[in-house]
Amino acid sequence: MRNLDITTLRSFIAVADLGGVTKAAGFLNLTQSAVSMQLKRLEELLGLALFDRTGRRIILTAPGEQLLGYARRMVALNDEAVRRLSDQEFEGEITLGVPHDILYPAIPIVLKQLRASFPRIKVNVVNENTHKLLPEFEKGQYDLILTTEPTQGGETLCALPLVWIGAPGGATWRRRPLRIAQGRKCSFRPRMLDSLQRDGIDWENAVDTDSDRSIEVTVAADMAVCAMIEGTEPAQLEIIDHGGALPDIGLQYINMHGADPVKGEVVMEMAELLRKAFRGLSAQIRTLDVSRLKNAG
Numbered sequence: 001m002r003n004l005d006i007t008t009l010r011s012f013i014a015v016a017d018l019g020g021v022t023k024a025a026g027f028l029n030l031t032q033s034a035v036s037m038q039l040k041r042l043e044e045l046l047g048l049a050l051f052d053r054t055g056r057r058i059i060l061t062a063p064g065e066q067l068l069g070y071a072r073r074m075v076a077l078n079d080e081a082v083r084r085l086s087d088q089e090f091e092g093e094i095t096l097g098v099p100h101d102i103l104y105p106a107i108p109i110v111l112k113q114l115r116a117s118f119p120r121i122k123v124n125v126v127n128e129n130t131h132k133l134l135p136e137f138e139k140g141q142y143d144l145i146l147t148t149e150p151t152q153g154g155e156t157l158c159a160l161p162l163v164w165i166g167a168p169g170g171a172t173w174r175r176r177p178l179r180i181a182q183g184r185k186c187s188f189r190p191r192m193l194d195s196l197q198r199d200g201i202d203w204e205n206a207v208d209t210d211s212d213r214s215i216e217v218t219v220a221a222d223m224a225v226c227a228m229i230e231g232t233e234p235a236q237l238e239i240i241d242h243g244g245a246l247p248d249i250g251l252q253y254i255n256m257h258g259a260d261p262v263k264g265e266v267v268m269e270m271a272e273l274l275r276k277a278f279r280g281l282s283a284q285i286r287t288l289d290v291s292r293l294k295n296a297g
Helices: 006-018 021-028 032-046 062-086 106-117 130-138 189-198 212-220 265-296
Strands: 092-098 121-127 144-149 155-166 178-180 203-205 226-229 251-257
Touching (some): 006 062, 021 032, 106 121, 106 265, 130 144, 144 265, 155 265, 251 265
Parallel strands (some): 092 121, 092 144, 178 203
Antiparallel strands (some): 155 226
């Protein structure tokens, strides 16, 4: 009976993810010779060549790719068993960057689920615009970020429609010029204004601010309308049922950056929870849209 060693599998995964022994050794706090020896023993144990070493960058062979999937599951199961049975819960810190537009309803649910699995983890949630999150992520200031972009990028979690939002039972959307309340730097603003110009609808600013709260208050008072991603509107506002009187604004992509297995178990767990949350939100919105179409018919 041949047994695979978990420590060796960790080294194998690190080399596969980072593309070289030198980087993997630094990540694992081991010497290059130690990592190389582990890989050699693993290949001898299986009687297979797991890496193609002919190029400058080490890449997996077909058997290596097959082993990688098993290795990830074995290491994850090992870590879960040790953590659960020894009551040595993960302690550490993770930083998540999220635009204001998509904090609700998904993020509180994700944080609650993550806390259930890792009760001692500290999660820093930073609320920032997409145009700031992307360069700051590249500088290493975040473990994971979500972005709202008009195109796909990173890992796309879902695509949701931008919709017109107003006060419940409000009438401002019927008036012309249309009064709008949208942040100066909001990525939705150019698309909203382009759609109004395309349909020949006159508009004017109701407020000049970057404060999301100020915008919500103005809209809730039926003094203006704004654009939001469907399903993220707060309870005090509602989607305007304009019957085609306002233009279509298009889709908004919710993208995730940073879901890299090298970053460890907690980051990968949060990434998977985010995937499930936003795909669930997308499915819920599709169901509501179908229901609205049936009722309209």
